[in-house]
Amino acid sequence: AQSVAQPEDQVNVAEGNPLTVKCTYSVSGNPYLFWYVQYPNRGLQFLLKYITGDNLVKGSYGFEAEFNKSQTSFHLKKPSALVSDSALYFCAVRDPSGDSGNTGKLIFGQGTTLQVKP
């Protein structure tokens, strides 16, 4: 079965330091991977996605993510964190060979809270 794991419930980082939010996935086919951010009591905002091609994907607000097929990972990164980056981050996957191939459904991780301290 397809799944997404975000192994850290919370990540703490000082402003100006680099940040990494981890995501690993399990699918039977080639994955389509997404990152979203959610601010309190708001909907999800799309950050970036990996479909194919270059393993390093650049997205909104200075975020990027690296697809690593051998480690089945898609970690979100930013070179210099801002206090305003503090939010809940979700990794999601679609597996064309799984049931999301029929439904278009995204399979979400449980989310990681990023806390950036001044």
Place this chain on the structure above:
Amino acid sequence: DGGITQSPKYLFRKEGQNVTLSCEQNLNHDAMYWYRQDPGQGLRLIYYSQIVNDFQKGDIAEGYSVSREKKESFPLTVTSAQKNPTAFYLCASSMGQGMGETQYFGPGTRLLVL
């Protein structure tokens, strides 16, 4: 949140009552989705619709119903059969259902039980 609106922002349900959550999009998207968000569990798919007048059950459809009479609208009804409705409900849409299509989310409706 783009061109997707959800109303109301907060909704209170009494025991035995059906309530309807509104979702409207002006993005001309064909596909629409309803997700439920519970703390620490990520998002789970309730229903989805690929096209007008068609919809399919997701992973947790029991106690919910939907309609898709217009392209821009995909209302969700939480029926009295849903015994644990307290959650944050998110509507999303995408141009199509291709694997690389991005889903865009509305601002959400928080449903609370009185």
